[in-house]
Amino acid sequence: MTAEEVLAKALAKFPRADKADPVKDYPTLRVSAGDLLGLVRYLKELGFSYLDMVSAVDWKGPVSREGFVRAPGFNALRREASAQAAAAPAAGFRCRDEMTVVYCLTHPSEKLKVFLKTDLPREGGRLPSLAGLFKAADWQEREVFDLFGIVFEGHPDLRKILTPAFLQGHPLRKDYAHVKDRFD
Amino acid sequence: MTRTPPAVPTRSAHKTDQLFVNMGPQHPSTHGVLRVGLTIEGEVIVKAEPDIGYLHRGTEKLLETRTYPQGVVFSDRWDYCSAMTNNLAFSLAVERLMGVQAPPRADALRVIHCELQRIASHLLFVGTYGIDIGAATPFLHTFREREMILDLFEMSSGARLTYNHIRIGGVAADITPEWAAKAREFLAYFKPRLCEYDTLLTYNPIFLDRTQGIGVISAETALAWGLSGPNLRASGVPYDVRKWAPHCGYEGYPFEMALGKAGDCFDRYHCRVREMRESAKIVEAALEGLPEGEVMAKIPKLLKPAPGEAYAHVEGSRGDLGIYVVSDGTAMPYRLHVRAPSFANLAIVQELFVGQKLADVIAMLGSLDIVLGEVDR
Numbered sequence: 407m408t409a410e411e412v413l414a415k416a417l418a419k420f421p422r423a424d425k426a427d428p429v430k431d432y433p434t435l436r437v438s439a440g441d442l443l444g445l446v447r448y449l450k451e452l453g454f455s456y457l458d459m460v461s462a463v464d465w466k467g468p469v470s471r472e473g474f475v476r477a478p479g480f481n482a483l484r485r486e487a488s489a490q491a492a493a494a495p496a497a498g499f500r501c502r503d504e505m506t507v508v509y510c511l512t513h514p515s516e517k518l519k520v521f522l523k524t525d526l527p528r529e530g531g532r533l534p535s536l537a538g539l540f541k542a543a544d545w546q547e548r549e550v551f552d553l554f555g556i557v558f559e560g561h562p563d564l565r566k567i568l569t570p571a572f573l574q575g576h577p578l579r580k581d582y583a584h585v586k587d588r589f590d
Numbered sequence: 591m592t593r594t595p596p597a598v599p600t601r602s603a604h605k606t607d608q609l610f611v612n613m614g615p616q617h618p619s620t621h622g623v624l625r626v627g628l629t630i631e632g633e634v635i636v637k638a639e640p641d642i643g644y645l646h647r648g649t650e651k652l653l654e655t656r657t658y659p660q661g662v663v664f665s666d667r668w669d670y671c672s673a674m675t676n677n678l679a680f681s682l683a684v685e686r687l688m689g690v691q692a693p694p695r696a697d698a699l700r701v702i703h704c705e706l707q708r709i710a711s712h713l714l715f716v717g718t719y720g721i722d723i724g725a726a727t728p729f730l731h732t733f734r735e736r737e738m739i740l741d742l743f744e745m746s747s748g749a750r751l752t753y754n755h756i757r758i759g760g761v762a763a764d765i766t767p768e769w770a771a772k773a774r775e776f777l778a779y780f781k782p783r784l785c786e787y788d789t790l791l792t793y794n795p796i797f798l799d800r801t802q803g804i805g806v807i808s809a810e811t812a813l814a815w816g817l818s819g820p821n822l823r824a825s826g827v828p829y830d831v832r833k834w835a836p837h838c839g840y841e842g843y844p845f846e847m848a849l850g851k852a853g854d855c856f857d858r859y860h861c862r863v864r865e866m867r868e869s870a871k872i873v874e875a876a877l878e879g880l881p882e883g884e885v886m887a888k889i890p891k892l893l894k895p896a897p898g899e900a901y902a903h904v905e906g907s908r909g910d911l912g913i914y915v916v917s918d919g920t921a922m923p924y925r926l927h928v929r930a931p932s933f934a935n936l937a938i939v940q941e942l943f944v945g946q947k948l949a950d951v952i953a954m955l956g957s958l959d960i961v962l963g964e965v966d967r
Contacts, residue, residue: 429914430686430900456813456829458903461927463916508914510901510929514813514829521901542816545937553650568643568966577651578925 407516409433412452416520420445426523429508434521442524443534449511450539454520457540458510460547462554465502466528466580503528505554509536526556528579535561553578608636611948615644619722619952622962626939626955630948638943640936645966653926658684658758658893661923666752668928669964671714672907674707674743677756682837682902683913684758685887687895694881696760697838702773702876703746703755704838704904705869709780710739711907712862712869715959719859720791722956723800728791735783738776745769758893760886770877777870784867792863801856805942805954808853815941816934819909820865821958824850824857831905842879843872855957862959894921908932908959928967932960 413433417423423445426436437445509522524533535558536543547558548567555576558564569577574585614625623644629637649664656664665680666673678700685692692700717732740750746765747755755762791797807817812825822829830847832840848864850857895917903912909931918924935958942954 427899430898432901457816458910459901459912459914459927459929461914461929463925508927510912510914514827514834517834519901540816541811541814541941542934542937544940545933546816549933566643568646570643577648582651 407452407513407518409518409520412449412513412518412520415452416445416448419448426521429521432519432521434523436523436525439524439526439533442522443536443539445522446509446511446536446539449520452513453516454511454513454518456512456514457536457542457546458512458519460507460509460536460543460550462505462507462550462556462578464528464554464578464580465504465506505531505556507533507550507556531555532557532559534559535564537561552576555579607631613951615641619956621718621956621960622965624936624960624962624965626943626951628943628948628951633947633949635943635946635948635951638940640939642936642962642965645962647967649967650926650928653923655922657921658895658923661926662757663752663754666754667963668930668967669906669908669911669932669961670751671961672707672711673752674703674756675904675906675911677753678704678838679902679904679906679911679913681756681758682904683900683915684893684895686902687898687900687915687917688758688889688893690759690887690889692760692838692887693884694839695764695883696885696887698876698880699761699765699885700756700838701840701843702765702873702880703743703753703761705872705876706739706742706773708869708907709866709873710736712866713739715862716787716791716859719956719959720797722952723797725791725794725797728787731783731786731790735780738779742769742773742776745772757886759889760884764885770880773873773877777874781867781870784863787863792860798856800950800953801859801957802854803852804855804950805946805957806852806854807938807942811938811941812853815938817909817938818931818934819906820848820861821858821909821935823847824861825853826851829910831903831910835903837902837904840872843875845869845872855953858957858959892921894919903929906931908961908964909935928964930964930967932962932964933967936960936965 420441422441423435423437426434428434504525505528507524511520535547547561550556551564552566552568553576572587575582609630611628611630613628615623625641627639628635653661653664662677662680665676668676713732713736717729720728743753744750746769747753807825809825809827812822826849828847845868848861850861897917897919899916901914903910911931912929914927915923916925
């Protein structure tokens, strides 16, 4: 089984899925939130029995000034140039009110990896949880929930995992602003 | 009128009362700051809730405001017991993003350093695992050897724990002939020591009693929880990134995967001991066939990869370490995610501990060989 065959099989079964901007050298599929669970279940039947990674990307553009806990100092940039100034030329690049959740599934014996991407709105984004199919999704989805605020429906125990309970907001969102707490 | 007596509470279905035992976060056997909330019934655990995040430094967020070469420094701090492999994973991801290939000599040096790092990391495991179980002597022996590797690293990179040695495009510095001689000397000294560990710890009846048949993880369970590295191979799954998707020319080195059968604590321990022998073989072969040439590819001073996404994974000391990086065309990563092996390896604790004895918790937790710096990032 090659990567192309997997893609062709998955696309034949789920016509609404599409090839996405590829993660370099790996087959990558874009799938809607509704089709996600079905596609992952189908891939698992094909032998993708190992969930490697669940992560997300926020496309809200460069980091806001308030997002910094401390002043950034860059060796490679002029001293007065802030991170925003450096990121400014690319400010409009891909900047949109969307987040993408990225899944990586592995076929251990065929030596294949496939990436799945699901776009969802930044506010009120919900996805079906994969925890019923892969136990590895348990903590990784909790991490995405904690750091991005994406809700995984059907997750058995969706709680914060890395950040302390008093922390407000979701740190890996691009518009995250740090609220001063007793440790500052 | 007589007063009605208060209702006698009915006995619950449980035979004994449940007791909540708090372990950590400052427990010596957690190797860092991990808290596990254990609910026990008598001596048997009925629920285990690991509580992590005490070491969360938000490196993924910090990296979004640092340039790519600065990111290598952050990678040192994920798994601080195995910083070389972290450097390598980060560098490979950025190299793949930019379409850069490290020169052959740099690849060989990366292999040498990563395998020495694997030995150092496994030595740390063997020593501390012995202490966890109650054998204090092996610790002194393994740390004596680990010290020699750290000396080698100090010679080549200038640091003992956080190296920043493997960089984007190659390695920071070439090795000297004296370094190669010292490395060979170390290997000659080290290989007989492995037999010494076997007599000290591996076949010690007390050690065997405490580890054999304890904390058994089947191959299916291991795959479902996303275990990787020696923990997965101990369950008999032949998954090693060095064989699975060879990077840095690993396909050219002769080594075998150390596989376990039972998937118990002893197998996880023994897989690591056997892996050290294989790593020593790789270092020997790499030193033997070290190609001449540059150790750094021609890369620009200010790295600005074209917009895109890349994923690279390596076999770290604790498992499959993956880096997912998104570039928006600027000098800093737009988003970088670390697929940390310890994070996945620790999650299984919720299932593994249930039904086991409280006294075996230390043996099971130690055998997973987690590093909290990587769990929390």
